[in-house]
Amino acid sequence: MANLRLEIRHLSMVRYIADLGTVTAAADHLGVTQSALTHRLREAERRLNVPLFSRTGNRLFLTPAGERLYSTAVMVLDDLVRTEEDVSLLGKQQRTVVRLGQGTYNRFHWFPGFIEYLGEPELELDIVARAAREPLTTLLDGLADIVTVHGMRRERRRLRWLRLANDPLVAIMAPSHPMAERDFVTADDFVNERYITYSLEPEPGFEWTRLFRSARQRPRRISVVGVPEAIVDLVRAGLGVSILSQWAVQPEIDDGTLVARPIGQAGLNLDWWVVVRAEEGNDSPPMRVAHAMVAWSQLRQQGTAQLAFSQPGDHRRANRPE
């Protein structure tokens, strides 16, 4: 491995100067003097031979190189904190940590209910946010013990797949949006809307092939926001419409800040899977949690064809505005 030019203290320095806006505030947070942090910053820039911050008056702003380092710093530092906690727990041999990742959506409103259902106090469930982007890679790299993914099952020798649920994709919009008046929506309804999606790379969402491509229609205005959670905020603010898994937006549907409508008269559903590494034994903590997730999901479906983690209810009429 190549010799690293930066150390953990440099990463935390970049993170807190960027977060807090000044060297003085960051130094205070890190428990060193402003002078020490200025030295540390200059040393990091010297080692990398690139400025990490631009100076405007008394404020510091990340350069493109700084931005790149910042994103890694946040990820590494958060991971390190979690790892220390895991190791600490393992050292005490009090609890077993099972790390759970979720493909695409970092939405965990279902989590407290599941922990209660699981009823295994010796198991500590930890959330791995980075799994949202590449869940299977995160699992295979050993950074998560369980991930949930949607779409087609992709057999790999190193993975075990358990079917979790078949959950509807729904069109989401602000309650005041004209589409909220419809019983269901079609590809035509999106043509003149601003369609907000989280990514067009490496491939557009499932709805792209199942809805827009087959209908030979597509939205004229598309905004890529990168984070599914941001879609919810933008749609709720009336800045566009989108298509997401119903379970992911169930809290907003329930509190009436979003309206969800089925895709087409028959609806459009998506398979969800829970995946663990193949080497996990049937009685291993990750497999126990995975089986519990499947059982819990089935219980909550209550005979309907919808929802993995969302509340039971008629999604067509659940929050139809009066």
Added chain:
DNA sequence: CAGTGTCGTATCTCACCTGT
């Protein structure tokens, strides 16, 4: 509030010594 110069302290490296 950021940056600089100076100085004290902590840490690291290396050579040497000692005990087994």
Added chain:
DNA sequence: ACAGGTGAGATACGACACTG
């Protein structure tokens, strides 16, 4: 011969005082 301890010198780091 080897492992571990000790001390000197080099280097890195941070604090203080100060400037712009």
